[in-house]
Amino acid sequence: MNQQGLFIVLEGIDGTGKSTQTQSLGEWFRQQGREVICSREPTDGPWGREIRATAATGRLAPEEELDLFLKDRRQHVEELISPALAAGKVVILDRYYFSTMAYQGCRGFDPTEIRRQNEAFAPSPDLLFVLDLDVDSALARIGGRGDVANEFEKRDSLARCREIFLSLEGEPFVHIIPSDTDPDTVQSRIREIAATRLTAAAKSGE
Ligand SMILES: Nc1ncnc2c1ncn2[C@@H]1O[C@H](COP(=O)(O)OP(=O)(O)OP(=O)(O)O)[C@@H](O)[C@H]1O
Numbered sequence: 001m002n003q004q005g006l007f008i009v010l011e012g013i014d015g016t017g018k019s020t021q022t023q024s025l026g027e028w029f030r031q032q033g034r035e036v037i038c039s040r041e042p043t044d045g046p047w048g049r050e051i052r053a054t055a056a057t058g059r060l061a062p063e064e065e066l067d068l069f070l071k072d073r074r075q076h077v078e079e080l081i082s083p084a085l086a087a088g089k090v091v092i093l094d095r096y097y098f099s100t101m102a103y104q105g106c107r108g109f110d111p112t113e114i115r116r117q118n119e120a121f122a123p124s125p126d127l128l129f130v131l132d133l134d135v136d137s138a139l140a141r142i143g144g145r146g147d148v149a150n151e152f153e154k155r156d157s158l159a160r161c162r163e164i165f166l167s168l169e170g171e172p173f174v175h176i177i178p179s180d181t182d183p184d185t186v187q188s189r190i191r192e193i194a195a196t197r198l199t200a201a202a203k204s205g206e
């Protein structure tokens with residue numbers, strides 16, 4: 001397992017339910033007496049705030065956008081993720097570098113190269129849950145939340161992002177979770193997989 005802690009990431013296109021599931025999973029670990037950090041990317045730090053401010057009105061040039069996500073992540077890893085894992089906490093992230101592979105991959109960067117660049121400084125998660133939903137349903141959920149879709153949330157690019165997320169299937173730590181059912185059913189599946197992972201780690205003395 002990751003240092004002494006447990007590192008879990010939730011990914012998927014916008015509107016698939018990542019924020020909802022992240023909070024619920026955090027609650028489950030807290031009920032077991034674990035110390036939990038739930039966080040998200042872009043973060044609420046200076047680089048993350050800059051990204052969110054620009055996303056409201058348009059998109060930056062691809063290189064500039066990629067650079068901001070990387071700066072935001074470096075700070076996140078150094079100041080929150082690595083220290084929390086070293087302290088034995090459960091860290092649950094709503095988005096991480098797999099989103100960079102998908103969303104900046106959509107803008108012409110090579111997803112494999114983005115991954116390589118990130119894994120040079122960012123720890124890999126123990127578990128990655130990709131919440132999967134068709135683009136129309138995801139956009140309907142964003143609308144239902146009362147939000148107007150922003151520049152990241154265009155139908156064609158979300159379809160490509162979904163493909164990139166789904167291309168991760170087959171790696172041992174990756175779990176594709178259909179999110180077209182109610183939130184409790186999605187959460188039960190995630191908890192079941194997390195529990196299996198914890199049992200395996202306990203048996204192997206990880
Ligand atoms: N399984 C579900 N079924 C139906 N609606 C859901 C489900 N999960 C979440 N929702 C609703 O869909 C909307 C989007 O959910 P949420 O904000 O958790 O998604 P998200 O993936 O974090 O979105 P974003 O990436 O845009 O921040 C919310 O209104 C939420 O209440």
Ligand SMILES: Cc1cn([C@H]2C[C@H](O)[C@@H](COP(=O)(O)O)O2)c(=O)[nH]c1=O
Nearest residue numbers: 014041042069095096099100103104152
């Ligand atoms: C981490 C990360 C995120 N993005 C995009 C994906 C989303 O459209 C926005 C964040 O919005 P959210 O509703 O708060 O999830 O940012 C990206 O393009 N690249 C990344 O690395």
